[in-house]
Amino acid sequence: MDSITHTLFGLTLYGAVDKRNLDKNHKRAYLVTTVGASLIPDIDVISRLWDTSGQYQMWHRGIAHSIFLTPLWAALFFLICAVIFKIKDKKLFLLGWLAVFIHDTSDLFNAWGTGYLEPFLNNRITFGTIPIIDFVFWVIMGIAFILSKKNKQKSPYYFKMAWAFMSLHLIIQSAQGLLIYNQYDEKYDQVALSAHFVPWTYSVIVKQDDTVTIFQDNLFQEEKEQYVLFSNKDADLDYLFSQRPEAKTLYEWSPFVVLVDDGKRLGLYDPRFYRDGQSFLFEYIER
Structure with missing residues (x-):
């Protein structure tokens, strides 16, 4: 808190x-x-x-x-x-x-x-x-x-x-969060919850292979897909960690991360804090 x-x-x-x-x-x-x-x-x-x-x-x-x-x-x-x-x-x-x-x-x-x-x-x-x-x-x-x-x-x-x-x-x-979590846990490799400020409403962050999807969901409405994010599995994490130790810490700290290597930036972020096109927890280096 x-x-x-x-x-x-x-x-x-x-x-x-x-x-x-x-x-x-x-x-x-x-x-x-x-x-x-x-x-x-x-x-x-x-x-x-x-x-x-x-x-x-x-x-x-x-x-x-x-x-x-x-x-x-x-x-x-x-x-x-x-x-x-x-x-x-x-x-x-x-x-x-x-x-x-x-x-x-x-x-x-x-x-x-x-x-x-x-x-x-x-x-x-x-x-x-x-x-x-x-x-x-x-x-x-x-x-x-x-x-x-x-x-x-x-x-x-x-x-x-x-x-x-x-x-x-x-x-x-x-209890509501647990029920929602269990609905997704059977379908995806990894699942994480992040509660909204509105009571009984959650972001459900799921990862399947290299794709991370963020849903908004509660027990009283249909799930709403908000973002689909793609993680670059070929990103050079060893080089990133050597240049940006905070990135290694975030990698170990988060349940799972999205890897970014688009030619301009090499980094990773925690998708649980993803809002409006960017995550609050994002560690990267410029290419």
Whole structure:
């Protein structure tokens, strides 16, 4: 998910805590833990500062997003609160652990995926059933915030209900994505999903031999062919990788790629991010 959504997740988690009997320092500790732990895995973006080998695509959402690292991030915020706020509450550790778990797990469901099982499995795990910015989540959390302001006594209840409705949305959206995925998986060599911003609507990216086709589909309409792309299997990947290390990283990171060698450019791109004639993730060199 994007940073705004992760921040809202943290605030909604904080809102679900009953703070009526907490003093100011406890409240601050809870706020720092829920929001900070909801964002901390994305600290890996600073790897851009020292990336000289084109590995950023693997470092971002890599080991920092591993499920095995979640208790360590939680322990970090427990120590921060102990030092800054003089609060040693085991609930802070559990809350921080939950916040990091929500961050890492929610990132599994969009097309970017995460290194959820690193260092034991380096592949990106992605389901592609939730867009990276899901406005349904925003609406649910926004409603909880408005209701909590109108009735502060029931504030934690509204935020807990928000988590219930967001979980339900995730289940419904992902179940539909799985059904659609299975319809294509029987017909094509490779299949990937990328959810649209419109709920229950997906791009289905399929590869058969050297042809990649992108469909728009949902359970309530006929599939619509959007793009047909051709991958040049004779592209010189060794030369490309030697000149553009980022291309090798993208090749390893993506479920599958489209290879380009048209005499002007040699490169590859991830078709899941293909819009209006170009992919957002495209690494190439000029001929």
